[in-house]
Amino acid sequence: MNALSLFLPCAAGVQEYLAAEVLKITGIPSRAWRAGVALHGSWRDALALNLRSRLAQRVLVQLAQNAYRNEQDLYNAAGNVAWELWFSPQQTFKVEVTAQHSPLQSLNFATLRIKDAIADRFRAKFNDQRPSVETRWPDVRIYAHLTTDSVTLHIDTTGEPLFKRGWREDKGDAPLKETLAAAMIAASGWEQQCKEGVPLYDPCCGSGTIVVEAAQIACNMAPGLARRFGFEKLHPFQAHVWQAMRQQAQSEVIEPTAPVFGSDVSFRMVDFAQRNAERAGVAHAVQLRGGDALQRPPPATGGVMLLNPPYGERIEVSGVAGARPGQLRRAERARNSGPTGPRPGAGGAWRGEPVDARSNADCSDSTWWPVLCANPKQPSHLVPRRSEPATIRPFELDAPNLPANHGDRLRPIPDNWGSSKRPGTNARSPQGLSARGDRHQHRARSPGLS
Numbered sequence: 001m002n003a004l005s006l007f008l009p010c011a012a013g014v015q016e017y018l019a020a021e022v023l024k025i026t027g028i029p030s031r032a033w034r035a036g037v038a039l040h041g042s043w044r045d046a047l048a049l050n051l052r053s054r055l056a057q058r059v060l061v062q063l064a065q066n067a068y069r070n071e072q073d074l075y076n077a078a079g080n081v082a083w084e085l086w087f088s089p090q091q092t093f094k095v096e097v098t099a100q101h102s103p104l105q106s107l108n109f110a111t112l113r114i115k116d117a118i119a120d121r122f123r124a125k126f127n128d129q130r131p132s133v134e135t136r137w138p139d140v141r142i143y144a145h146l147t148t149d150s151v152t153l154h155i156d157t158t159g160e161p162l163f164k165r166g167w168r169e170d171k172g173d174a175p176l177k178e179t180l181a182a183a184m185i186a187a188s189g190w191e192q193q194c195k196e197g198v199p200l201y202d203p204c205c206g207s208g209t210i211v212v213e214a215a216q217i218a219c220n221m222a223p224g225l226a227r228r229f230g231f232e233k234l235h236p237f238q239a240h241v242w243q244a245m246r247q248q249a250q251s252e253v254i255e256p257t258a259p260v261f262g263s264d265v266s267f268r269m270v271d272f273a274q275r276n277a278e279r280a281g282v283a284h285a286v287q288l289r290g291g292d293a294l295q296r297p298p299p300a301t302g303g304v305m306l307l308n309p310p311y312g313e314r315i316e317v318s319g320v321a322g323a324r325p326g327q328l329r330r331a332e333r334a335r336n337s338g339p340t341g342p343r344p345g346a347g348g349a350w351r352g353e354p355v356d357a358r359s360n361a362d363c364s365d366s367t368w369w370p371v372l373c374a375n376p377k378q379p380s381h382l383v384p385r386r387s388e389p390a391t392i393r394p395f396e397l398d399a400p401n402l403p404a405n406h407g408d409r410l411r412p413i414p415d416n417w418g419s420s421k422r423p424g425t426n427a428r429s430p431q432g433l434s435a436r437g438d439r440h441q442h443r444a445r446s447p448g449l450s
């Protein structure tokens, strides 16, 4: 169990960040592929990666790689793997097949042949006993990947995918996957800056995915502390080893090193985010408020802004940017009434905010926010907006275009933008963002506000 071939799939575009994360967790260099990383590690490394990785979708152990031409070759390849070292005939299992340019006619038939081979191997070794197939909640998941001419067989150590951190019960209409929120944070470079106290703000926080991820990072809290894993049902599992690893991770949790803020025009969403933060153990590390992103005062004079804005498919833009004249007041009244109205103070001032705090629109001379966003047309594909490794490529939230094409909404701010308009006097520089003069103003423009 000390020389396993591990493969960690991730969203396409995230692999370089994942390779860096794997190195940080295990100390082992990995090889980045298009949507995943591969490394040689131990069983212990596999457990640590499950517990601590924010970016991987799962942790797989490669058990075979063979050439194939037909389904019988798949049967032979699967029949030669010592599955009995990993699980027993009393357990349930599921086979999932993915393929790229496979010449086979039917992936269902390929899946069936691999399943048959595993069952037949158990029957032969355990006096006709075999594990049953369970497609919804299997004890063991087996993944086969087919290319033009090779089949790779993996056993999964994760179980439910890693984006399920175990804290989410309340979700909005378009929640971001936790792994993708973590990828946005990784691409922004905030993980380093948060150690120096640089704030993070999501002004369209929805159910709070970005803020909860960020707050856990600020508290050095491993993402897997609140969930169970598939490896707990595999033969190599030793409860005392796992307990010690969890306790170690628990003992590393610290007070937040940087403030994390979230707000949303929907008070119902703010309530969801608050409850999710409580379940994730980071309620003390976040400040969540209601309010229109274009109107509410920013929570600090500088930092990193990350958002997954509405893009008019599942979620419409609300507030000043989305309302037709006359709609706004009705919408605001409806949002604030009813059973899921705001908690006391949910729409109020940020802690420490002066009573006469200016609105966001009035703050154009004091707030400098780099904005980073996932590609909303392909939520599974992060577009890391960085121009070079150490600096963020900022984007401007362009309010008048919000309901239209999303590509128009988040525009790169020209490199010289800040130099002509940035007053530079009362804007505190978020550390680490100013290496190339990369401090940019979050300008919220809309017809009634400019």
Ligand SMILES: C[S@@+](CC[C@H](N)C(=O)[O-])C[C@H]1O[C@@H](n2cnc3c(N)ncnc32)[C@H](O)[C@@H]1O
Residues within 6 Å of the ligand: 172, 174, 175, 176, 177, 203, 204, 205, 206, 207, 208, 209, 210, 263, 264, 265, 266, 269, 291, 292, 293, 294, 308, 309, 310, 311, 315, 316, 317, 318, 319, 320, 321, 322
């Ligand atoms: C795509 S969702 C964000 C989902 C969030 N990342 C999550 O994981 O739950 C967009 C959010 O923007 C909010 N929103 C829409 N218009 C807004 C505005 N003008 N100001 C602030 N939030 C707004 C919506 O209420 C919604 O929660």
